[in-house]
Amino acid sequence: MKLSAEQLEHYDEHGYVIVQDVFSPEEDIDPVIEEYKGVLDNLAQELYDSAEISSLYEDLPFSERLIAIYQESGKVHAQYFDFSLPQGNVKPDTPFWAGPAVFRMLTNESLLDAVESILGGEIYSNPVQHVRLKPPEHLTPVNEETGRVQLGKTPVHQDHGVVRPEADETQMLTVWFSLMDVNIENGCLCVWPGSHKRGLVDHCPTNLGLSVPGKLLEGKAAPMIMKKGDALLMHKQTIHASYSNNSDAIRWSFDLRYNPIGQPTGRPAFPGFVARSRKYPETILRKPADWEQLWRDTRDHMAAVQDESNFNRWTKDNPVCA
Numbered sequence: 001m002k003l004s005a006e007q008l009e010h011y012d013e014h015g016y017v018i019v020q021d022v023f024s025p026e027e028d029i030d031p032v033i034e035e036y037k038g039v040l041d042n043l044a045q046e047l048y049d050s051a052e053i054s055s056l057y058e059d060l061p062f063s064e065r066l067i068a069i070y071q072e073s074g075k076v077h078a079q080y081f082d083f084s085l086p087q088g089n090v091k092p093d094t095p096f097w098a099g100p101a102v103f104r105m106l107t108n109e110s111l112l113d114a115v116e117s118i119l120g121g122e123i124y125s126n127p128v129q130h131v132r133l134k135p136p137e138h139l140t141p142v143n144e145e146t147g148r149v150q151l152g153k154t155p156v157h158q159d160h161g162v163v164r165p166e167a168d169e170t171q172m173l174t175v176w177f178s179l180m181d182v183n184i185e186n187g188c189l190c191v192w193p194g195s196h197k198r199g200l201v202d203h204c205p206t207n208l209g210l211s212v213p214g215k216l217l218e219g220k221a222a223p224m225i226m227k228k229g230d231a232l233l234m235h236k237q238t239i240h241a242s243y244s245n246n247s248d249a250i251r252w253s254f255d256l257r258y259n260p261i262g263q264p265t266g267r268p269a270f271p272g273f274v275a276r277s278r279k280y281p282e283t284i285l286r287k288p289a290d291w292e293q294l295w296r297d298t299r300d301h302m303a304a305v306q307d308e309s310n311f312n313r314w315t316k317d318n319p320v321c322a
């Protein structure tokens with residue numbers, strides 16, 4: 001879906017825009033939900049076989065089943081579902097899911113039309129990307145060491161802050177959407193409108209992840225209340241966070257990134273691909289299995305070399321982190 005002049009103006013002015021009905025909930029999103037049912041089946045079977053859970057919980061709907069499995073195993077199995085790898089300690093059998101329905105979302109034509117409105121017609125799928133299945137916080141297993149939930153709200157940050165400096169000039173666009181309706185109660189995102197005009201601000205490493213210290217924030221955050229089928233497009237310097245999931249069901253989202261072909265992704269250890277090229281259409285990656293193979297090869301390589309390179313530039317020594 002191409003952006004209108006008003007939507008582009010909103011993006012330039014505020015650093016984000018919510019585009020309604022980019023996807024068809026039934027035709028685009030439901031197949032993804034269906035595919036992850038199989039992933040959850042696999043996880044249940046593995047945990048059952050290793051006696052970490054006492055039931056497959058087969059009769060429960062997806063959200064309740066995921067919650068039950070996480071609760072009984074005492075663990076949030078986020079990596080099992082993600083279409084990315086961890087930033088360190090990758091093993092030959094580190095799980096991930098890069099299935100065909102996921103690939104079809106990353107390469108959805110309507111989505112790429114929206115992305116093209118901002119980046120132009122030479123579009124690279126940047127590998128900084130995640131699926132996030134967040135259980136309700138009151139039902140999420142706690143990390144014994146920190147006493148906090150294993151997966152909760154996302155701290156305040158800029159996406160520019162989570163990539164390596166070589167991507168400082170990269171025009172990286174974030175696309176966030178949920179596979180369900182989201183609101184403040186179930187943990188939608190919030191953004192600080194106009195914050196992209198401040199450039200890159202300092203981030204501090206915390207045990208919740210990289211975070212912009214509260215004293216650096218200016219103005220109020222706006223909640224990104226969205227429907228299944230909508231997409232949020234965000235500038236890489238727009239400051240944002242998520243609310244906690246205080247509902248009784250999971251909050252399920254994708255966050256994807258794109259940049260013009262040829263610019264550094266900021267995460268060179270991970271594989272991207274040409275999602276659209278008006279100039280060289282023969283370079284487009286079209287087969288879901290080829291995409292999955294890129295991640296398999298990356299996993300093999302990372303497991304073999306145990307790369308210690310940094311994924312970001314921030315240290316706790318920065319005085320603003322004190």
Ligand SMILES: O=C(O)CCC(=O)C(=O)O
Pocket residue numbers: 132153154159174175176189240241242253254255256
């Ligand atoms: O979904 C979330 O909780 C965080 C997402 C995010 O930070 C992003 O999409 O850049």
Ligand SMILES: [Fe+2]
Pocket residue numbers: 157158159240
């Ligand atoms: Fe982010």
